[in-house]
Amino acid sequence: MLLLYSIAAVLTIVQGVPFTFVNNHPSTIWVGSLGNAGKQPINGGGWEMAPGSQIRLEVDPSWAGRFWARTGCNFDGSGRGHCGTGDCGNVLKCNGAGGVPPVTLAEITLGGWGGNDFYDISNVDGFNIPVTFVPTDKSGSGYHCTAAACTANLNADCPNELRLIANGATVGCKSACLAFNTDQYCCRGNYGTPDRCKSSAWPKNYPAFFKQRCPLAYSYAYDDQRSTFTCSGTGYKIVFG
Template identity: 45%
Template structure:
């Protein structure tokens, strides 16, 4: 009997995570482990950026081929973001460009933010006032690849932050960003595409009571209900957890 594709993919990811956890444990660190898995059929170049006062891990970026994984530790209390870069070409010196998520034409972003559109994983892994971890997947800067973040082995009060669907498939033409081959590589947010306080939740619209989701935000939310669709989309998008390991999956498996 043939093994269902979803079961096979989940088994492969479980094996990859087990290997990553073993490697991370060998390091003997006391931080929080981030495990990144590329479940896509193409290469992904994760970009990383620590928020103000926090270091940027892995020099800000690296390459993950299809099926590859990487694991590293960040200190408790670390705050920052991770985003996928697609369609990248770099020379032997690590210089080049990406179709989406580019950070100044270098493989190692080194403190530079990624260009929009990009799907962003945001996290604050503890604060002076709280030991809880906060994390989300945000489409406020647009979308370029499906991403999910979840604790490994469960945790206290934990959930999954995700935009697991391919928003590019149904991206309105006014928001499309195309790669060198003419394929839709990203979908801009209304703020990035059209600007203005209303779409960007700034100025007179800079509060939860005055900034409401646009029709584009409603579209993003319908496709990815567990991701931020606009700046104040906290109720259904922000996750709270306390765990020692987190898995960030690019192109997460879809339920059958």
């Protein structure tokens, strides 16, 4: 009887957290996943999703990392190729490589402090397509068990100096760090602390462009902390587009 109880307990511990990925983008996307240090990428690090499709995956309850959409990809039969945005080393299965900015990130830490999950949408690496991150089994208010999202199409009115253009179309909106690579815009060197890197003091407050259109997403490295959401005991849905 004790043995049966122990087996049941183990099964309960290793049960995964259900994640549903949905492609509402009008074109095919190729999702990328990257685990934090010591965490394996989900589903090999990448997979293809046709418009209107969805996929459900089980994620380890202690996993932490990020997901993003790659666009404009072309892969051969061996899974090698290139993406217009979010590329991760010219392969379908990112397998430990992050997405090349500009890219919209969906980030999560499962089972963090106090047993809570912490999740957010980030434009710190810029923007390529809208993303929504929402709990599926619980609802709440404020920043607890509600949707973290960047639903605006920032490419449409991205400042000209931040635009990533391919074949005459804007396919991404760069961060100021990526566009100009200065210590101030990248919050490094003499600007590497929150008190010394405030976007309001920059020559141009580019994060304000992102924050005004996506107020629930992070806009730069030392953005306010109000864009982190918490929940627990739930699965999650990530909607691209």
